[in-house]
Amino acid sequence: MLPTLAGYQLQLPTFEGPLDVLLSLIERERLEISDLSLVNVTEGFLTYISGLHEPPPLLLAEFIGIASRLLVLKSRAMLPRPDVVEIEPDVDDLAAQLKEYQRAKQIAGQLRQNEQSGWRTFTRPVIAPITPPSITLVAPPVAHLRRALLRSLARVRPEPQVAALRSVISIGEMIDRLRRHVGRFRQQSGFHDVFRAADREETIVGFIALLSLWRRGEVECQQDELFGAISFAPVGASFETTSADG
Amino acid sequence: MGEMINATGQQPSLDIVAIEPAASVAVLEALLFATGQPEDIATLAGALGWSQIEVRNGVAALEEALASSERGLVLQRDGERVQLVTDPRFGTPVARLLGMERTTKLSSAALETVALVAYRQPITRAEIEAIRGVDSSGVTATLVARELIEAVGRRTTPGNPVEYRTTGQFLQFFGLTSLEELPQLSDPTAQPVTQRVPDRRGEGAT
Numbered sequence: 001m002l003p004t005l006a007g008y009q010l011q012l013p014t015f016e017g018p019l020d021v022l023l024s025l026i027e028r029e030r031l032e033i034s035d036l037s038l039v040n041v042t043e044g045f046l047t048y049i050s051g052l053h054e055p056p057p058l059l060l061a062e063f064i065g066i067a068s069r070l071l072v073l074k075s076r077a078m079l080p081r082p083d084v085v086e087i088e089p090d091v092d093d094l095a096a097q098l099k100e101y102q103r104a105k106q107i108a109g110q111l112r113q114n115e116q117s118g119w120r121t122f123t124r125p126v127i128a129p130i131t132p133p134s135i136t137l138v139a140p141p142v143a144h145l146r147r148a149l150l151r152s153l154a155r156v157r158p159e160p161q162v163a164a165l166r167s168v169i170s171i172g173e174m175i176d177r178l179r180r181h182v183g184r185f186r187q188q189s190g191f192h193d194v195f196r197a198a199d200r201e202e203t204i205v206g207f208i209a210l211l212s213l214w215r216r217g218e219v220e221c222q223q224d225e226l227f228g229a230i231s232f233a234p235v236g237a238s239f240e241t242t243s244a245d246g
Numbered sequence: 247m248g249e250m251i252n253a254t255g256q257q258p259s260l261d262i263v264a265i266e267p268a269a270s271v272a273v274l275e276a277l278l279f280a281t282g283q284p285e286d287i288a289t290l291a292g293a294l295g296w297s298q299i300e301v302r303n304g305v306a307a308l309e310e311a312l313a314s315s316e317r318g319l320v321l322q323r324d325g326e327r328v329q330l331v332t333d334p335r336f337g338t339p340v341a342r343l344l345g346m347e348r349t350t351k352l353s354s355a356a357l358e359t360v361a362l363v364a365y366r367q368p369i370t371r372a373e374i375e376a377i378r379g380v381d382s383s384g385v386t387a388t389l390v391a392r393e394l395i396e397a398v399g400r401r402t403t404p405g406n407p408v409e410y411r412t413t414g415q416f417l418q419f420f421g422l423t424s425l426e427e428l429p430q431l432s433d434p435t436a437q438p439v440t441q442r443v444p445d446r447r448g449e450g451a452t
């Protein structure tokens with residue numbers, strides 16, 4: 001009456017586990033999921049297991065677990081029944097589990113269809129609201145305002161001081177200047193007279209320049225006494241003997 | 247009305263209670279458009295100054311209004327939360343516009359598992375494995391990472407296992423307007439595994 005499944009080889013590609021195989025066997029035979037159908041596909045299931053080529057141990061264990069439950073059902077079906085059937089809770093209801101699994105697979109099938117057909121909803125991207133910090137203005141005491149004013153005044157920068165640029169004369173330039181002076185006057189000059197208007201630095205530079213000219217033999221110098229007035233003149237010019245200059 | 251300042255010199259009341267029921271569909275549409283994310287009934291009621299019943303009626307009216315005319319938007323419900331989303335019919339062009347076309351497909355194991363969570367939620371991983379008959383730790387983690395399911399707490403049974411449920415993202419991803427759209431969810435003959443049917447081995451082991 002019921003088709004025999006001995007030697008039945010499943011040609012289905014891949015299964016998600018033993019329940020998947022079991023479900024395929026039952027659906028192939030167009031059976032309702034029940035203990036009886038499970039008994040009838042037991043052999044097919046065992047055949048499937050024996051046809052597995054080096055399955056991973058974990059997967060094999062799961063298959064054997066289901067197989068043992070099938071064999072329990074089958075052995076119960078084959079044994080003669082007592083007249084009084086004890087109603088005992090069945091803690092291992094494989095048929096109910098398979099029905100659940102079948103339902104999940106059906107829903108998964110629809111989800112797969114939605115996924116493949118691009119059936120999908122979208123929302124607007126959420127824009128984070130801009131929340132300005134709440135500010136409440138309270139009039140501060142006058143003393144606080146005064147302090148704040150003083151603080152900000154203290155931070156005011158002083159007026160920049162304009163540094164006057166002074167021209168600096170080099171020794172070389174000074175030597176040229178003295179040469180021109182000596183060349184122009186061709187006579188004795190008092191050092192103090194020449195540098196009367198000059199500042200301290202210029203006077204020092206002038207003195208060094210004069211010494212330089214003297215060393216080179218371009219001028220002659222005369223100083224009557226220590227720290228006395230210095231006179232200079234081009235080489236060959238005569239010095240007046242002056243003692244009043246001092 | 248219509249003046250900014252009325253005769254007593256006070257500003258007109260901006261209390262939304264003043265919105266007439268006839269405008270409830272419009273104002274709910276405005277709120278759900280503005281937020282762009284799921285809002286629960288209570289939050290909407292708070293924003294509108296309405297009772298939750300009024301909001302529920304308004305949401306139902308909006309749902310019907312969107313469905314009865316040729317519109318590009320539909321209402322998506324996830325329990326107490328509602329959201330305005332694009333019509334799933336237009337998923338492909340919208341995805342193309344946003345550059346969000348699907349590149350990776352979910353595995354069969356992932357689809358099986360997410361389907362189980364969808365109609366048996368909240369569900370623990372042990373229950374998933376009891377039904378699928380195979381270890382499901384990896385696939386559960388994948389689904390959590392893809393935000394299709396989420397942990398929603400722990401059951402007060404021994405071991406305090408984590409319970410999972412589907413997310414709003416799940417509805418979006420598969421273009422469902424609510425979980426009720428899934429097949430067989432209302433199937434009265436279906437019984438969860440935990441409710442054991444009596445052993446009927448006596449019936450015809452011929």
